[in-house]
Amino acid sequence: MKGQLRHKVVYRSLQFLLKPFITWKFNYRFERSKPLDHPAFILSNHVTNWDPLLVGLGFPKMMYYVASDHLFRLGWLSSILRFLVAPIPRIKSTADRQTVAAIFRLIKEGHNICIFPEGNITFSGETGELHGTTARLIKRTGAALVTYRMEGGYLTEPRWSRFPRRGVMYGYPVKVYLPDEIKAMSEEELMKRIEEDLYTNAYEEQKRRPTAFRGKKLAENLETALYLCPSCNQIGRLKSRDNVLACSCGLELQYTEYGYLKSTNQNKPPFTTVLEWVRWQAGRIRKLADEYRNYPEDRSIVSDENQTLWEIQKAKASRLLGRGRLQLFRDRLAFQSTDGRAFAFPLSQISDIAIHGQRTLIFTTTSREYYELKSSAPRSALKYYELFKALTGQHNIYDKQGN
Numbered sequence: 001m002k003g004q005l006r007h008k009v010v011y012r013s014l015q016f017l018l019k020p021f022i023t024w025k026f027n028y029r030f031e032r033s034k035p036l037d038h039p040a041f042i043l044s045n046h047v048t049n050w051d052p053l054l055v056g057l058g059f060p061k062m063m064y065y066v067a068s069d070h071l072f073r074l075g076w077l078s079s080i081l082r083f084l085v086a087p088i089p090r091i092k093s094t095a096d097r098q099t100v101a102a103i104f105r106l107i108k109e110g111h112n113i114c115i116f117p118e119g120n121i122t123f124s125g126e127t128g129e130l131h132g133t134t135a136r137l138i139k140r141t142g143a144a145l146v147t148y149r150m151e152g153g154y155l156t157e158p159r160w161s162r163f164p165r166r167g168v169m170y171g172y173p174v175k176v177y178l179p180d181e182i183k184a185m186s187e188e189e190l191m192k193r194i195e196e197d198l199y200t201n202a203y204e205e206q207k208r209r210p211t212a213f214r215g216k217k218l219a220e221n222l223e224t225a226l227y228l229c230p231s232c233n234q235i236g237r238l239k240s241r242d243n244v245l246a247c248s249c250g251l252e253l254q255y256t257e258y259g260y261l262k263s264t265n266q267n268k269p270p271f272t273t274v275l276e277w278v279r280w281q282a283g284r285i286r287k288l289a290d291e292y293r294n295y296p297e298d299r300s301i302v303s304d305e306n307q308t309l310w311e312i313q314k315a316k317a318s319r320l321l322g323r324g325r326l327q328l329f330r331d332r333l334a335f336q337s338t339d340g341r342a343f344a345f346p347l348s349q350i351s352d353i354a355i356h357g358q359r360t361l362i363f364t365t366t367s368r369e370y371y372e373l374k375s376s377a378p379r380s381a382l383k384y385y386e387l388f389k390a391l392t393g394q395h396n397i398y399d400k401q402g403n
Helices: 002-025 051-056 076-085 097-108 134-141 179-184 187-198 202-208 274-293 381-391
Strands: 028-030 040-044 063-068 088-090 112-115 144-151 169-177 238-241 244-247 252-255 261-263 302-313 317-328 332-337 342-346 350-356 360-365 370-375
Touching (some): 002 051, 040 051, 040 187, 051 063, 051 144, 051 169, 088 097, 097 112, 144 179, 169 187, 302 381, 350 381, 360 381
Parallel strands (some): 028 169, 040 144, 063 088, 063 112
Antiparallel strands (some): 238 244, 302 317, 317 332, 332 342, 350 360, 360 370
């Protein structure tokens, strides 16, 4: 109880102290949700790294956040976070029973829980696929539900970007579902409601309310999201500089303050939005998978230098295994360290894969080992994720069109 009192004091203090800075930094306009008599889940779409603070301003009652496991491997900073706000750790690439147990306990004690059910910040500007067990978890706890929508965040701080930009952000509650209402719905009905409430599309928002998002070097690091050139169909040749994304084949596009892509010459751009491009490349990679499966065993599909491989203990520590080259083959993910050591992970033994931040690749093995692959330079983790899903015939959460 003493710890929970501390968490409440910290929560209210942070709301008071950070509100002026947050609202100024993001030009953020928000609506508060009315307090409920029931413990509740707060669900929001995920658009920036600042979302927990942005959403928190809209809820006067303290809530506990489900947070990515990496926050618990930051040494003394993690200890401070645990002491002040006690976030609930979750590994992105796994379904975690301990996380669920912690949520049940806190709901039973009368607390609110905040979850970003996408589990990922959008790369494309469109709300991603929500975690499939979200509705089941809510129904089983008997808690209430508040859905909260964030708009303008993607163009303010694109996941792929090097620098933020300034436009306008909005946050507001969409709907409140009381326990009796939730009980009367099936899991499928509740999940559909949640998906509808949280769905946003940055480019549809721009059509309704055109807004300039001004900043510096607007296109830099865009190749971490857009890795497949629609002109030459080659992977890894796209490079960004200042406001321009270009390929060695001659394609050159400018990223504008309104978030659109336009050609730097008289040619028509292959796509005018990042969303269109992300959708296309996800589908294209799935079609190319048959070709990649026929590659010789020693021919890599993609590779990157200056990578680091880490072995992870959940919410505890990271151990550096090596620095060197990362390669993806038709049947394995391989890492060659500069000190001569080699690591190979058969695709058949990788149980799940995910992306943290802009370019950290996370994967777990069937033997419950947990690894991270990081890059010191702009490198697309998305290409490894989508190639893995295509080669193994698994569902790709970024391929929403399925074409």
